[in-house]
Amino acid sequence: MNWLIGAIAFWLGAWVLNLWLAKRPKMKLAAFVVPTLFGITLLILWEGVVRGFQINPVLLPAPSSIGIRFASSIPTLWVDFVQTFMKGALSGFVIGCSAAFLTAVAVDRSPFLQAGLLPVGNFVAALPIIGMAPVLVMWFGFDWQSKAAVVVVMVYFPMLVNTVQGLKASEPMQRDLMRTYAASYPQALMKLRLPAAMPFIFNGLKISTTLALIGAIVAEFFGSPIKGMGFRISTEVGRLALDMVWAEIAVAALAGSAFYGCVAMIERAVTFWHPSQR
Amino acid sequence: MSWFMRHALPILTVVIAIMVLWYAGAVGLNSKWAYDKAKRANVELSFSGLIADTLSQIKPKLPAPHQVVAEIWRTTALKNITSRRSLVFHGWITLSATVLGFFMGTGLGILLAVGIVHSRAMDMSVMPWVIASQTIPILAIAPMVIVVLNAVGVSGLLPKAVISMYLSFFPVVVGMVKGLRSPDHMQLDQMRTWNASKVQTLWLLRLPSSTPYLFTSLKIAMAAALVGAIVAELPINQNGGLGARMLVGSYYGQTIQIWSALIVAAVLAAVLVALIGVLQNITLKRMGMAR
Structure with missing residues (x-):
C-alpha cells in the first residue's frame, strides 16, 4: 500500500511543480524539464500501481524489472536491433524513399501523369499496405530482404505523394523569375523547385521513419530467422516472458524516436529558411 | 468533358497501367512453376499456353486480378454472410x-x-x-x-x-x-x-x-x-x-x-x-x- 501512496504523492508533487513551471515566463529549461518530469511521473505511477496492487508480472511487469532485464540481455537486444533496424528497416527506408523521389522527379514534367498519380497515390497511402507483409515474406524468403521489401512498399506512396506535391510548391512568381533568367529545366529544378519542395519531402521522410520500423517488425511475425525484434516479441509473448517483450519495445521506442529525431535534425539544417523552423 | 479529360482520364490511365503491370508481374512470377509443370509432363509450353497457365494457377505466387475478383465474388455474394468462409x-x-x-x-x-x-x-x-x-x-x-x-x-x-x-x-x-x-x-x-x-x-x-x-x-x-x-x-x-x-x-x-x-x-x-x-x-x- 505504501508504494501506491508514495506514487500518488509523487504524482501530486510533480503536478504542482509542473503547474508552477508552466506559469512562469518562457524558459528553455522549463520546456525540457516539464515533459521529462511528466514522463518520470508516469513511470513511477506504473511502478507504484504494479507493486501496490501486486499485479502478476505475467500481465504487467514493473518498469524496474524491465530495466533489469534490459540491462542483462543487451547482447540479444543488439543482435535483434541490427537484424530488424539496420538490415530490414534502414535499407528498405533508403530504397523506398529514393525510388519514390526518383519517380516523382520523373513524372514531374508530365502534368497528365501527375494528375493521375496524385489521387491514386493518396488512395494507396491510406490503404492497409501492411497486409502485403505475408505476400512479400512468401516472395523474398525469411531473411531481412523480405522485411526491407515490406518497408519499401510501405514508405513508397506517402513519400511519392509528398514529393510530387512539394515539386508544385514553388510560386508562379518565382518560376517566372527563373524563366526570365532563361534557366533550363534542370537548373530551375535544382535551384528553385527542389529546395522549395524540401519541407514536403522531409514531411514524407518523417512519416516514413515510423512506417519503416513498423513494417520491419510486423513482417517478422510472418516468418523470420531466429533473431529480430518482431521474432523476439512474438516468441517471448508465447513464453509469457513479458519483461523481455517490454525490453524489446523499449529498444523499438528508442530506435524509432532516435531515427525520427535524426531526420528532424537534418530537416532543420536543410530547411532553415522555412517559417516553421524560425 | 473537360472534367473527364482533366481528372478521370489521367487516373484511369494510371489505374490501367497498374493493371497491365500486375498482369505482366503475374506472368513473370508464375512462369517458373508453369515451366516446371510442363517439364515434368514432358510437353513443350507454347507462349499462349504459358499465359493461360500462369493466369489460372491454384496457388500462384502472384494471382491475376481476375482471379482475385472471382474469389471475392465467390466469397461475398455466393456465400451465406454468417458462414466462416464469407x-x-x-x-x-x-x-x-x-x-x-x-x-x-x-x-x-x-x-x-x-x-x-x-x-x-x-x-x-x-x-x-x-x-x-x-x-x-x-x-x-x-x-x-x-x-x-x-x-x-x-x-x-x-x-x-x-x-x-x-x-x-x-x-x-x-x-x-x-x-x-x-x-x-x-x-x-x-x-x-x-x-x-x-x-x-x-x-x-x-x-x-x-x-x-x-x-x-x-x-x-x-x-x-x-x-x-x-x-x-x-x-x-x-x-x-x-x-x-x-x-x-x-x-x-x-x-x-x-x-x-x-x-x-x-x-x-x-x-x-x-x-x-x-x-x-x-x-x-x-x-x-x-x-
Whole structure:
C-alpha cells in the first residue's frame, strides 16, 4: 500500500511543480524539464500501481524489472536491433524513399501523369499496405530482404505523394523569375523547385521513419530467422516472458524516436529558411 | 468533358497501367512453376499456353486480378454472410473493431486537445509525449496487448479496438489543437467583451471553428484505425477478421485468399474515408464554411 501512496504523492508533487513551471515566463529549461518530469511521473505511477496492487508480472511487469532485464540481455537486444533496424528497416527506408523521389522527379514534367498519380497515390497511402507483409515474406524468403521489401512498399506512396506535391510548391512568381533568367529545366529544378519542395519531402521522410520500423517488425511475425525484434516479441509473448517483450519495445521506442529525431535534425539544417523552423 | 479529360482520364490511365503491370508481374512470377509443370509432363509450353497457365494457377505466387475478383465474388455474394468462409463475415468483424476504436480514439483525442488548449502545463507536458508516442512502433506491441487483455478476461472486440484507438487518437489531437487555436484574437476578444465563460468560448467559438480541421483528421484517423484493427488480428489466430484471413492464407500458401482479403480491406478503407468526406461536405455546407 505504501508504494501506491508514495506514487500518488509523487504524482501530486510533480503536478504542482509542473503547474508552477508552466506559469512562469518562457524558459528553455522549463520546456525540457516539464515533459521529462511528466514522463518520470508516469513511470513511477506504473511502478507504484504494479507493486501496490501486486499485479502478476505475467500481465504487467514493473518498469524496474524491465530495466533489469534490459540491462542483462543487451547482447540479444543488439543482435535483434541490427537484424530488424539496420538490415530490414534502414535499407528498405533508403530504397523506398529514393525510388519514390526518383519517380516523382520523373513524372514531374508530365502534368497528365501527375494528375493521375496524385489521387491514386493518396488512395494507396491510406490503404492497409501492411497486409502485403505475408505476400512479400512468401516472395523474398525469411531473411531481412523480405522485411526491407515490406518497408519499401510501405514508405513508397506517402513519400511519392509528398514529393510530387512539394515539386508544385514553388510560386508562379518565382518560376517566372527563373524563366526570365532563361534557366533550363534542370537548373530551375535544382535551384528553385527542389529546395522549395524540401519541407514536403522531409514531411514524407518523417512519416516514413515510423512506417519503416513498423513494417520491419510486423513482417517478422510472418516468418523470420531466429533473431529480430518482431521474432523476439512474438516468441517471448508465447513464453509469457513479458519483461523481455517490454525490453524489446523499449529498444523499438528508442530506435524509432532516435531515427525520427535524426531526420528532424537534418530537416532543420536543410530547411532553415522555412517559417516553421524560425 | 473537360472534367473527364482533366481528372478521370489521367487516373484511369494510371489505374490501367497498374493493371497491365500486375498482369505482366503475374506472368513473370508464375512462369517458373508453369515451366516446371510442363517439364515434368514432358510437353513443350507454347507462349499462349504459358499465359493461360500462369493466369489460372491454384496457388500462384502472384494471382491475376481476375482471379482475385472471382474469389471475392465467390466469397461475398455466393456465400451465406454468417458462414466462416464469407468475406462479409470477416469484414464485419474487422469493421466493428475499427469503428469502435475510431470512436474511442476520436473521443480521447478531442478531450486531450481541449485540455492542451486550456492548460499550459498540459500543453508543455503532454504534447511532446503525444508526438513521441507515434514514433514508437505501437503495432509491435499489438500481440502483447491482445495476449495481456485476453489473460485479464477482456477478449473479442475490445483489445483490437484499443490498438485502433492508439493509432487514431494522434491525428485527432494534432488536428484539433490546431483547430481549437484557429479563432483569431479579434474573435477571442469579442467573446471576452461579451463576458463569455471559458466553457461558452469553447462551445460557441472554438469548437465550431475547429470543424474543418476535425474532419481532415478524422479521415486520417479512420484509415489508421483500420490498419490497427487488421494488424491486431495478425499476431495470433483469432475468431475471424480480415487480418486473421491473411494469416491463415499465409500459413497455407493460399495467395488468392490473401489478396482478396487485402482488396476487401482496401475497399473498406476507401468507403469509410469517403463516408467521412460526404459527412464533411454536408456539415461544412450547413455551417456555411464550405470552400
